[in-house]
Amino acid sequence: EMKRLYVWDIEAVADSNTLEQRKQTLQTMGRDDFESKYRTRGGNIVEVDVSVKVVTLPDGDTAFQTLFHDIREQNLMKKQLHQSIFRTNAIARLSEAVSLAESEKQLYETALDTLQQTLGCDRASILLFDADGVIRFKAVRNISDAYIKRFTGHSPWKSDETNAKPILVPDEEDWEDGKTLVPEFRKEGIRALAFIPLTYQNRLLGKFMVYFDSPHFFSEDEVQLAQTIAYHVAYGIVDQQAESSLRISEQRWRFALEGGGDIVWDWNLETNQVVLSKDSYEMFGFSEQEIGTDMIAWRARVHPDDGAVLDDGLRRFFREHSEKISIKYRVFCKDGVLKWIHTRGMVVQRNEVGRVTQMIGTHTDITDQINAAQQIEYLAYHDQLTGLANRRLLQDRMEQAISSAVRRSAQIAVLFIDLDHFKDVNDTLGHHVGDQLLQVVSKRLLSVLRSEDTLARVGGDEFVIMLNNIFGAEEASTVAEKIMRELVQPLRFENDELRITPSIGISLCPQDGRNSDDLMKYADAALYLAKQAGRATYRFYTKMLQEQTQERLKIERLLRHALERNELELYYQPKIDLKTGHILGCEALLRWNRQGMHEVSTASFISVAEHCNLIVSIGAWVMREACQQAKSWHDQGWPLQVSFNVSARQFLHPDEFMHALQSALLDSRVNPQQMEIELTEGLLIDFQGMGKLLNEVCALGVCLALDDFGTGYSSLSYLRRFPINVLKIDQSFVNNTGQSVEDIEMIKTIIGMAHNLSMMVVAEGVETEEQHALLVAQGCEVGQGYYYSHPMPVAAFEAFLRAKR
Numbered sequence: 001e002m003k004r005l006y007v008w009d010i011e012a013v014a015d016s017n018t019l020e021q022r023k024q025t026l027q028t029m030g031r032d033d034f035e036s037k038y039r040t041r042g043g044n045i046v047e048v049d050v051s052v053k054v055v056t057l058p059d060g061d062t063a064f065q066t067l068f069h070d071i072r073e074q075n076l077m078k079k080q081l082h083q084s085i086f087r088t089n090a091i092a093r094l095s096e097a098v099s100l101a102e103s104e105k106q107l108y109e110t111a112l113d114t115l116q117q118t119l120g121c122d123r124a125s126i127l128l129f130d131a132d133g134v135i136r137f138k139a140v141r142n143i144s145d146a147y148i149k150r151f152t153g154h155s156p157w158k159s160d161e162t163n164a165k166p167i168l169v170p171d172e173e174d175w176e177d178g179k180t181l182v183p184e185f186r187k188e189g190i191r192a193l194a195f196i197p198l199t200y201q202n203r204l205l206g207k208f209m210v211y212f213d214s215p216h217f218f219s220e221d222e223v224q225l226a227q228t229i230a231y232h233v234a235y236g237i238v239d240q241q242a243e244s245s246l247r248i249s250e251q252r253w254r255f256a257l258e259g260g261g262d263i264v265w266d267w268n269l270e271t272n273q274v275v276l277s278k279d280s281y282e283m284f285g286f287s288e289q290e291i292g293t294d295m296i297a298w299r300a301r302v303h304p305d306d307g308a309v310l311d312d313g314l315r316r317f318f319r320e321h322s323e324k325i326s327i328k329y330r331v332f333c334k335d336g337v338l339k340w341i342h343t344r345g346m347v348v349q350r351n352e353v354g355r356v357t358q359m360i361g362t363h364t365d366i367t368d369q370i371n372a373a374q375q376i377e378y379l380a381y382h383d384q385l386t387g388l389a390n391r392r393l394l395q396d397r398m399e400q401a402i403s404s405a406v407r408r409s410a411q412i413a414v415l416f417i418d419l420d421h422f423k424d425v426n427d428t429l430g431h432h433v434g435d436q437l438l439q440v441v442s443k444r445l446l447s448v449l450r451s452e453d454t455l456a457r458v459g460g461d462e463f464v465i466m467l468n469n470i471f472g473a474e475e476a477s478t479v480a481e482k483i484m485r486e487l488v489q490p491l492r493f494e495n496d497e498l499r500i501t502p503s504i505g506i507s508l509c510p511q512d513g514r515n516s517d518d519l520m521k522y523a524d525a526a527l528y529l530a531k532q533a534g535r536a537t538y539r540f541y542t543k544m545l546q547e548q549t550q551e552r553l554k555i556e557r558l559l560r561h562a563l564e565r566n567e568l569e570l571y572y573q574p575k576i577d578l579k580t581g582h583i584l585g586c587e588a589l590l591r592w593n594r595q596g597m598h599e600v601s602t603a604s605f606i607s608v609a610e611h612c613n614l615i616v617s618i619g620a621w622v623m624r625e626a627c628q629q630a631k632s633w634h635d636q637g638w639p640l641q642v643s644f645n646v647s648a649r650q651f652l653h654p655d656e657f658m659h660a661l662q663s664a665l666l667d668s669r670v671n672p673q674q675m676e677i678e679l680t681e682g683l684l685i686d687f688q689g690m691g692k693l694l695n696e697v698c699a700l701g702v703c704l705a706l707d708d709f710g711t712g713y714s715s716l717s718y719l720r721r722f723p724i725n726v727l728k729i730d731q732s733f734v735n736n737t738g739q740s741v742e743d744i745e746m747i748k749t750i751i752g753m754a755h756n757l758s759m760m761v762v763a764e765g766v767e768t769e770e771q772h773a774l775l776v777a778q779g780c781e782v783g784q785g786y787y788y789s790h791p792m793p794v795a796a797f798e799a800f801l802r803a804k805r
Helices: 018-027 072-100 104-117 145-151 178-187 221-240 245-259 280-284 293-302 305-321 368-382 390-410 422-429 431-447 475-489 514-530 545-560 602-611 615-635 654-668 681-684 691-699 716-721 730-734 741-756 767-779 796-805
Strands: 031-039 046-058 061-070 123-129 135-141 167-169 192-200 203-212 263-268 271-274 322-331 338-350 355-366 411-419 455-456 464-472 491-493 496-498 502-507 538-540 568-577 581-593 640-646 675-680 703-709 726-729 760-763
Touching: 018 031, 018 046, 018 730, 046 072, 046 726, 061 545, 072 104, 072 221, 104 123, 104 135, 104 203, 104 221, 135 145, 135 203, 145 760, 192 221, 192 305, 192 496, 203 221, 203 338, 221 271, 271 293, 271 691, 280 355, 280 475, 293 691, 322 390, 368 431, 411 475, 411 514, 422 431, 422 496, 422 640, 431 455, 431 464, 431 475, 431 491, 464 475, 464 730, 475 502, 475 538, 502 514, 514 538, 514 602, 514 675, 545 602, 568 615, 568 640, 568 796, 581 602, 581 796, 602 615, 602 716, 615 675, 615 796, 654 691, 681 703, 691 703, 691 796, 730 767, 741 760, 741 767
Parallel strands: 502 538, 581 640, 640 675, 675 703, 703 726, 726 760
Antiparallel strands: 031 046, 046 061, 123 135, 123 203, 167 192, 192 203, 263 271, 263 355, 322 338, 338 355, 411 464, 411 502, 455 464, 491 496, 568 581
């Protein structure tokens, strides 16, 4: 089903401009990261973090490899944090507005604004009991005159009710006239509503009415929020009705702020005495005797870094003759914990010359609000798994560092790090172990860096380090070597011991580039060179590397079309029975024949094919061609065994490899015993689960040969563990038989060991009669090399076969 869809069929927010911008980013950078919304098969909308990378399909065409990460839970958390901050700020604004309201009308309008903004209701109203106990509408939003007339005087509570609780409709059974009134609410277009009592000191003043025009289920948070708003509005109503503004103002602050968990303070500036409400113990942990009674004691508890903030705020307040003050800073509690405090206050008395003599106000604990905002900021700039900087924060710091380095003639280095064979850990031990490994690697990398350096995780197992203010390439080399030593130390997870090695590419500023994109690109190119050098090493970016990179990109571009243009060809080099001189088989060797291009060595274009993942499709083609040729020769009376090489990249996808091999055997109808796969020693060491895969190959009847034996991690243990049929002695030993006694002994040892394990021995690189004779004398069965024949195309090889008959 996915194959029949386009991006705009499943992406809920896609448009032509957005898609074109992504296309340009992919063409320029080779990858893109963004957030979007997609439709599921069932039509639901899913929020995802998308990472797109340019890859090549088995048929050689360019495609996009896309990783989708469900971020609905993360976005929900952000939304909840934003909502919490928004509601907290709205209540804070309401509290301030209530204290400064100049009329009942202004108070009511502010309350209705807050209700609609925080609860999202469609309509709202405020009703108060009059002196006769009749409840009447005082302010409404989107309520018809007919509704006002019908429900004036109606209340689920009497005016002397002392324990009124919120009522949620259509929960009509909680009050007497519910079943009769709910249909009338429906006629008005109201589908859900809530009665919120307005109480002050256990006296019922009236009620809020909150209405929704669509079905709505009230959460506990919404009910608590409405009650908090009711607390603030209630004391505001009492304030407006009070006879003594100062006395009622003090009552209002104490009632509202004690209800909201804040501390009320009263500061007499003539004596410098500060009186705090009883809530101060709950907030700060100090008893009434310990809290102190003057401003000096309060100032002593302020965090040293924030003392200047408080002092400057107070100076500005007095200098500007303000009526209100608002300052945010940190205070130490008795147990040493820091809390963020929002101090707000107002002038209640001045002397005859206008000097402030008394103020009242509140201390509000805004620690949760500050932490929520900081958490949102943190999520935007950090990797959630490791806590390291993400690509966004890294790029921001790099641009700042580059600007500073260029201005001061300083240098910085960018180290692009990739963990060798990390995929094997995820595939064999599980992603939970892979995640733990990434966390340990992050800590080890941090241990070798300075505080001014930056470490970021920019991909699954990719890290980038920016070294700030270095003296040159030597210092970057020192850090790279420290990283190599640190990461190579064994790691233990449960019963498994892991060893991880990094490959590192390094670019320098300003030598290599003066913007973050170039430095990242060049470090990535140097990383590729490090992998080419056998991994577990580091390489610097150079101008020569740039030329090599351009040449590699050219080869990659042309190689993508080589299969479809029939430019690839197999040459065959015979394998000779050293006793009889008969041709026993041959090795298929890949060649690329492209007109108009200078000769490209097989090693070079195979390396490029492995880097861009073309090797999978090329390897499948080699298997098909070799099987078909072996079958053709068999039908002509030449039952030769044909061997071919398999790249390590092909084994990264075992299911795909086995499918390609089985298809080649079935399609050609060749006897599987005529086919032989040549492996390198590194494959047996580097890949987990190799034994299972090789046993599956042998079950098909295909033989296995170990190529270049003696140059890698030679071990009897894996020769016994894996179903190897043939050992091929590396040509480096054969070439030196005339000069090195050690190489002769090595050949003798390999042959003896192979025979003891019932394996056949093939000697590669035989070029002279002397080498041929020595191998025969040592009991080697088969030889291969220029002494017998160079690799030949099919026609020449068949002529060679006829001549040998």
